Amino acid sequence: GQQVMQIPQYQHVQEGEDFTTYCNSSTTLxxxxxxxxxxxxxxxxxxxxxxxxxxxxxxxxxFQFGEAKKNSSLHITATxxxxxxxxxxxxxxxxxxxxxxxxGAGTQVVVTP
Amino acid sequence: DAGVIQxxxxxxxxxxxxxxLRCKPISGHNSLFWYRQTMMRGLELLIYFxxxxxxxxxxxxxxxxxxxxxxxxxxxxxxxxxxxxDSAVYFCASSRVMAGGGQDTQYFGPGTRLTVL
Numbered sequence: 253g254q255q256v257m258q259i260p261q262y263q264h265v266q267e268g269e270d271f272t273t274y275c276n277s278s279t280t281l282x283x284x285x286x287x288x289x290x291x292x293x294x295x296x297x298x299x300x301x302x303x304x305x306x307x308x309x310x311x312x313x314x315f316q317f318g319e320a321k322k323n324s325s326l327h328i329t330a331t332x333x334x335x336x337x338x339x340x341x342x343x344x345x346x347x348x349x350x351x352x353x354x355x356g357a358g359t360q361v362v363v364t365p
Numbered sequence: 366d367a368g369v370i371q372x373x374x375x376x377x378x379x380x381x382x383x384x385x386l387r388c389k390p391i392s393g394h395n396s397l398f399w400y401r402q403t404m405m406r407g408l409e410l411l412i413y414f415x416x417x418x419x420x421x422x423x424x425x426x427x428x429x430x431x432x433x434x435x436x437x438x439x440x441x442x443x444x445x446x447x448x449x450x451d452s453a454v455y456f457c458a459s460s461r462v463m464a465g466g467g468q469d470t471q472y473f474g475p476g477t478r479l480t481v482l
Binding site for chain 2: 285
């Protein structure tokens with residue numbers, strides 16, 4: 253089963269609105285990465301979070317790593333049609349070897365103009 | 366600089382046939398990963414290599430799947446015999462292991478869409 257849970261599975265957003273996708277792990281993570289996959293494309297790295305409570309911003313995207321290093325969130329403000337795609341979180345559990353990223357199922361984002 | 370290169374981009378084959386997927390990682394990267402993506406199971410790590418050595422193959426579904434990395438610039442994933450349930454998009458990704466053991470970003474190739482009839 254999925255080791256890293258992501259919600260929601262689907263997100264319908266009106267252009268200009270904000271939304272948040274969440275990622276939860278039952279075990280502590282060494283780090284968490286976020287990827288974006290456009291329809292028909294391949295996952296593309298967005299960011300990596302390592303420290304407890306870390307917050308990073310990329311323009312309209314804000315990424316957060318929980319204090320307990322078990323959850324993370326991605327918040328997008330003023331959604332644009334270019335934000336369409338599936339957003340994956342991928343966590344490295346402290347009990348796993350360095351390369352074994354656990355990918356969430358992804359949040360598929362559809363933007364209505 | 367070229368990214369991760371995968372071939373073929375599309376493969377249609379009949380059940381029972383052997384399928385070989387190929388990957389050329391980014392030059393200078395010492396880690397290579399094979400993933401499978403389906404609607405039902407999402408993105409699954411099948412196997413990964415570090416310095417051409419398989420580190421973890423616990424994600425390989427069964428003995429019909431095998432992967433090799435004969436040198437730093439080439440890897441193959443072979444399915445023999447193939448079955449309809451193997452139909453998926455197979456991604457190869459590469460990265461660097463940083464000093465101190467941390468892992469750098471994974472760069473994904475364009476994927477091979479496999480259809481087994």
